[in-house]
Amino acid sequence: MQQFYKDRLSRHQTKLIRYLKYVFNDHVVLISSFLLGGFGLYYSDLVKTLDSRFILGKPLIGLIWLMALFTGHLATLMKDADKVFLLPKERQMTAYLKAAYRHSLVLPLSFLLLAAGISMPLLVAVARSSILDFAIFVLMLWLLKASHLLQQFNPCFLANQKTQKKEQLIWLLLALVAIISSLYLHSLAGLLVAIVSLIIQFSATKKTFATKNLDWENMISNEQQRMKRIYQFINMFTDVPGISGKVKRRRLFDGLLNKIKKTSENTYLYLYSRSFVRGAEYSGLFIRLTLVGIIVLIFLNEFMLVLIVSLVIIYLIGFQMIPMYGQFDYMVMTELYPLNNQAKKKAVNTLVRLLLLIVGVIFSLLALIVLPNKLDSLMVIAAIFVEILLFTTLYLPSRLRKIDRF
Incomplete structure (x- = not known):
């Protein structure tokens, strides 16, 4: 089943690459260069004027990190026909979902690196953080994202909705505690909380895999919604089959x-x-x-x-x-x-x-x-x-x- 996921992922990536060449065309790259250049110039001048007396610095960084944790979703690549043709393989789907999880960990890491990299000059200005702290911050965020992706397995299984919402709330509270601890106590304190969050979520997910049956309809629906969001973004740059712009009276x-x-x-x-x-x-x-x-x-x-x-x-x-x-x-x-x-x-x-x-x-x-x-x-x-x-x-x-x- 792992090889099956790899084959499906390869076809999926080939399809997206055909669209991405229209998204990242010369004009978008040119605009992005000016936008990033202008932002970088303004940000550089701003950071030079700040010091530890800027009390909004750490809350702003914490907000950026928390928002970055919500980028990237579990990519199961499930299709509507799977609920019929893969149903006899339900007990073997564990390997398939694990492969999906490993793949889903890669893309969020780039967003987390970007978020940490953007916030680091501000953090150096207001808290005198070091390069070692930066590495610990990135690792903390990645572990929090890893536990978040594990939590996203819950809708794939037949389970109590209240239990799923409770686990979401626990993850959010632990993420807030980890971010606040790393900013106001010590970088290692946040990393420790992130490790605890991952252990808790890993234990809960392992139990779910062992005791629950797959919710095929919900799993396929979630994947379709994920792909719809991707295609809606691409549709802003080029036509995507099945996605059309809305017409409004105005x-x-x-x-x-x-x-x-x-x-x-x-x-x-x-x-x-x-x-x-x-x-x-x-x-x-x-x-x-x-x-x-x-x-x-x-x-x-x-x-x-x-x-x-x-x-x-x-x-x-x-x-x-x-x-x-x-x-x-x-x-x-x-x-x-x-x-x-x-x-x-x-x-x-x-x-x-x-x-x-x-x-x-x-x-x-x-x-x-x-x-x-x-x-x-x-x-x-x-x-x-x-x-x-x-x-x-x-x-x-x-x-x-x-x-x-x-």
Whole structure:
């Protein structure tokens, strides 16, 4: 059964890798670099101003660690047909679930390392912790996560719901005690509590495996929910079979859409505008990129950084809106419209220009706020609107012509 899990895991990972190349594309990497760079610069400057008198430091670190413990879930990779075809192998499923547990321990370790690494400069500033303490903190968090994953075996078995909730509460209390002990007493104190938590949960899980039968329906349902969350995240970057964006009425924007004159020349403009407002694909992308830009710019006060981030985010927003041009090519009714492709191009150009102008105004206001030199602010504002002009008059029409040729 261990080999069966490995084969299923291999197919699962191959499938995810095909999607991840769309998630971690050049634009996402570029945005992430600016975001991390801006955060790192701000965080570095902030830590230099803190010392042991900053009483919120340890509670903030404890909150970050506790949140990190909830990342990563037990990956059983169960499928709906398993409740029929694997039922005769129920007694052998122990080896399968143990293999799932070992695999599920790997990914959370990276998140825990990241959480501990981010919090360590702050911890050094407020508590003078050492590299040895860092290693102990990571080990403590990993042991707490190991006991948390063991606790997630409970829904896989037919058991009393009250007992399962009681074990969840015990794990949470022990995790809080371990984190608080490590921050306020000694790093080894937290590690000791984490070891106790793992021993308690291991004993309870061992008893569950020996005395309880599998709850196939619940186990499969939990795995389906886990995969649904993963696919919903991937769906923000590319289409995933079986996952579609939600369409909402959004009456709030009816007043804006009604300002579009009801003429044949504006057919595509209304269609693209209504689709943008009601759909989640392009509007969600627009909102996310805009928020990323706002968050980064808030923490910057240098001319070149503000200029580069503003121009890059605006370009990325415009670039990500280009596929909107072919959004309705699959619909037969659009082929019956007595309108040519020039009307489509004009509509997309008008909508993209409006969206970029909205972002340009927001970034311009932020530049006026964050930059101490107003001349620098004016230069950033001028560069923003020149970029929007060049993008919508030269680059976008050229890209749309290339799309038509293909």
